[in-house]
């Protein structure tokens with residue numbers, strides 16, 4: 434018998450993302466939206482089960498009203514059961530909403546910490562093992578040892594009810610849900626639930642639904658799936674939290690049939706994206722030409738939703754005279770929304786050569802080049818680059834009005 438699951442993890446709902454500055458509220462909302470989108474997609478795809486493999490909530494930062502909103506989304510009418518294990522950012526404790534208010538929600542189960550629980554879904558011939566983090570660190574492996582579980586619950590179409598099933602009476606399709614770090618080899622050493630690949634191989638599981646690593650694992654080609662062994666997958670975060678999680682994101686749709694993996698596919702999930710691009714300029718371009726060029730580049734990436742994303746644009750090539758970067762940013766914000774520019778332009782002149790001159794200009798260039806060699810922050814580097822170009826323009830006798 435077959436089952437279709439949606440597997441996601443690391444949503445970090447409630448994260449404040451302070452480093453995003455003025456883009457933060459839009460991206461806080463995007464976290465919630467991406468989860469709502471996944472719930473709706475799960476209904477459309479008629480999945481049998483929705484799995485969340487930890488770090489669902491950013492527990493230290495989520496505000497009460499936001500938590501209520503998440504509760505409302507979870508409590509909304511849906512046909513499929515939703516299973517959650519807690520990770521290091523939302524570990525399970527008696528005071529956690531996972532233990533206090535979430536148990537009221539129908540068709541929702543949060544696995545407790547400290548003991549492995551098996552949930553049976555007789556209609557899909559599937560058992561799902563899981564256990565939550567009980568604290569920030571979890572140095573003992575939480576990989577379920579199939580057949581040793583003390584607690585078994587059966588899903589009756591609405592609720593999860595205690596059962597006196599034997600530990601080794603698991604159903605045909607075997608899935609486990611945990612948050613943790615996948616390790617090569619056999620040694621379970623790590624701070625965040627170490628999961629050695631050797632143990633996974635011997636686990637008798639068909640699918641291991643993982644969370645913790647925000648970069649998605651590579652999807653196996655349909656004809657490359659080893660259907661006899663355990664497939665362990667990280668779906669990655671469904672909505673990026675910073676430029677470290679750029680580009681499109683996805684959840685996984687996994688189909689199992691009689692203990693064999695039928696397919697694993699990606700379900701796009703990001704409500705807003707972080708996008709990094711390089712824009713090649715030349716010194717003859719006017720401000721309007723630069724703006725038009727960048728807007729066109731961004732539209733090419735996502736014609737419909739390009740205004741929703743956040744862009745980091747690296748300006749490359751030869752700098753137009755007296756280019757005013759802050760003014761350029763303002764122009765781009767009007768047209769494409771959240772933008773930051775990294776000024777990596779080089780001046781039209783050969784600065785190394787100028788730096789050898791025994792003139793005031795040579796001294797100026799040498800000083801800036803020295804500072805550029807030791808500067809650390811990106812912003813300071815941009816400022817120095819621009820100072821170099823403006824200084825050279827001034828030495829040429831250009832008028833520098835409209836600059837700062």
Ligand SMILES: [Mn+2]
Pocket residue numbers: 488520521522612644645646
């Ligand atoms: Mn984590």
